[in-house]
Amino acid sequence: MSVNMQSGPYTLPLRLKRVDFEEPLDGDAPKRKRPRLSQPPSPGLAPCLRLRTQSLSAGGPEQPCASRIGPYILLEMTEGTHTHRAVHSVTEKEYTCKVFSMSKYQQLIAPYARLQPHDNVSHIAEVVTGERSAYVFFERNYGDMHSYVRTCKRLAEDEAAHLFGQMARAVAHCHERGVVLRDLKLRKFVFADQQRTKLVLQDLEDSCILKGEDDSLTDKHGCPAYVGPEILNSRHSYSGKAADVWSLGVVLYTMLVGRYPFQDAEPAALFGKIRRGVFTVPDSLSPRAKCLVRCMLRRTPSERLEAAEILLHPWLSSGGMAPTDTHLAPRSHTDQVVPDFGGNDSEDLL
Template sequence: MLSDCGNDDESSFSNRLERDIAAACRVGGYLVLGAALPGQSFRRAVRLDTRTRCSCKSVAHMNLFRLLKPYLELPEHANIVRPLEIVQRGENAETFVFFDFSPSLDLHGLLRQQKRLRESMAVVYFRQIVSAVAHCHENLVVVRDLKLQKFVFSGDDRSELKLAGLDDAIVLEKPSDDLLTDKHGCPAYVSPEILQTNSGTYSGRAADIWSLGVMLYTMLLGKYPFYDASPSNLFNLIREGHYDLPSSLSPLAKSLICSMLRQDPSKRLTAWAILQHPWFFRQDAPGSPTIRGKTGVDQMVPEPITYGDTTSMFT
């Protein structure tokens, strides 16, 4: 019997195993199953000696150091996935990197199911998210492209999240200099300073904080703070910075969201300062979350906004 390393039950995993078996291949001491999951770059895998589930990502050998560099800079953290082993198939062939989690439901998927989260539940999840980002920032890693899909559940009870993948991360050279020049990110989460045509550089850490603000807003309200099917209209909304804070949100939640979605990057809270915000010390924050039912909820988190290659849109 396979041990529980993901959040799927044994029967659902067995069903996937049957569907993927035709595409399965053995790589070293692992069995790699099928193609990557929709919206994810990881593939399911099984470690054969322990029969535990894990994940893998295949990369060209020339790109291996670029993929692993952020992990090499980061001490271990409970809410960030870690590489287990690197296996190369032949000289100059693709290389497989195996990770210590099984690809499963991500936070965006949960919101698609539940529509939005109670604040008492969001506190538990968002504390883990910000803790992972703060750990990265403290160790000179800017995450970039932060979004709900990057955080996956690591257990059946859906109480623990992990930042799954640092593919887009940048390792800084100096603690005091986090200025970046390349404009990169998911359109719905991108910060206004990245969209400024006359902006040569921007703070990588501050851009991550803006994305955290978008994430919390979406978790609590079931919709993005800025949304339009047209990329140009979406970017105009982000530049203007106007969004609704309905009365259903607590004053503390409104305060925290506003502290992250400030137009001026220098006025946004740091990740460590966010963790000290009073919202995290609500008296109704439980030790483990309970999921809000669908009754009375009229919002729906949309599918991720994709416009293909968005690099040219940010210039």
């Protein structure tokens, strides 16, 4: 059965299905016993899609971590407490499944409904609802940008321009449709292809939908390394779109340099550096790359580029081509690289 979910003037077609069996989200609620699965749920599943097992205790028997939701098989958890790897039992296509409580899921997925389809913004493939939970399925991804930058240490300017241009297009699309992302960071962008050439913006659940042209926000929301100085300084409202652009500046700097522009082990010291807005850009970066970073990391929000203006910057239009004699200096042991937060950095929210 097909229905249209509406939020404002924009619609997003979703397939809603109802299921009777589901695991409780509430940890205090009694869990139903599941029969042990001694073989894959479908003999025809490709090996890479079959159940992965995990040992509950050292030397103990391995238990498959899977359950069936409608036509989907939920496998192991991936990035968060309620995010699973999933596979369609008929098509064998892989998905990412997020599990929300029924009381909150419509509010959480409202930003997806507000946006029109875009190549660099993830879309909902299907929603399966139960009595207590909603299972929201997305196209599978091939890793996030935080992990990629941490692995690569830093990106060459041509590759960074190719990927960052897709990020900027996603953010500009959201801003144009009245969606402010708030908690914008590297981990929000995931690869849509195995070759890691196409990025999509994922996790819009923290976004804010604007009611009009005014993008003033009052809540303090974001990851400390990416938060703008006006959020730390202001006791009143601030521009949500300008705060997103600041976070994009942190994203670009980190991609090119391999560390955050503002970083300290102590939160108070970190916030002090952000408030002052003073950072250094390596001389090894091309002049155009330096210019774009500085145009986004301006301490005064009104002086920053808007998301749509970023797309017009010469560094992006030239493909991030740096002078041929430009080389990055060797990393010193005192450099602070992009930290590894594990599978979930939600503890870093303000």
